[in-house]
Structure formats: C-alpha cells, structure tokens
Amino acid sequence: MTLPEPPQLAYPACGVGSLWEPRPVGRTDAIAAVLGRSRTLLLTELETPASTTELAHRTGICPPGVSQHLAALRDVGLVTTHRAGRSVLYARTSVADPSSPLSRHRPLPVCKAASQG
Numbered sequence: 001m002t003l004p005e006p007p008q009l010a011y012p013a014c015g016v017g018s019l020w021e022p023r024p025v026g027r028t029d030a031i032a033a034v035l036g037r038s039r040t041l042l043l044t045e046l047e048t049p050a051s052t053t054e055l056a057h058r059t060g061i062c063p064p065g066v067s068q069h070l071a072a073l074r075d076v077g078l079v080t081t082h083r084a085g086r087s088v089l090y091a092r093t094s095v096a097d098p099s100s101p102l103s104r105h106r107p108l109p110v111c112k113a114a115s116q117g
Contacts, residue, residue, distance in 0.1 A: 039069045043078065049091040 031040045041059050052070065056063040070090050073079040078096040081088050 035073075038065070039073055042066065042069055043073065043092060043096050046079065046090060046092045046096075049082075049084075049089040051087045051089055055090070 031043070035043070038059075038061055042055055042061075045055055045058055050058075052063055052066045055061070055070075056066045059066070061069070070079060073096075074081060074090075077093055079090050080093055081090055083089075
C-alpha cells in the first residue's frame, strides 16, 4: 500500500524579473563596502558624541570591538576624542559628517556589459 503524497503549495517567486537589474547603492551601503558594517554603524551612531560603553549598548558590538573600530576610525581622521570627566567621548569629524561635501557623492554608473554577464 502506497501512502498519498503530502499536500504541497507551489507559487512563483517574487521579483525574479528584476533579479539581474542593477540596484542603486545607498550611501550607507557604499560606505559599508569600504569601511565594513560595524564601522559604518558606529559612524552613524555618532550623530552625538558618545563613549565606547554607550556605543556598545546601542550597537550590540562588544566594548573591546567598539574600541578597536573607533581607534581605526580615529587613525584615519573620521572620529575625534575628547575627555568629559572620567569618560572619553568620540565624535565624527567634519569629513565623516553626512552634511559634508565629501559625503554627497553620486553612485558610480554600472557598466552595461558587466551587469548582463
């Protein structure tokens, strides 16, 4: 005796028609491609100056990891530090500020031959 097939549901996948079309790269995506997601997240969170501990709580990145990323961002001039009592606060520099002329870039055009390939 053969058992009947279990019930199945089939439907076409959504969005397949646009799967190979180039998608616009958002500002955060473009920065994350260069800096990495964690460093981009930290820069985004630094809208107001914050300590390593504050940033760790807000982002979910462990405090030593936050400290390491902030040191790298400081070394390239994207963040600065200043002491406020017992805390060290990190802040974005004008280069990393979203209103900076450097941050208002246009995405590079996608090569048609590469996107069809």
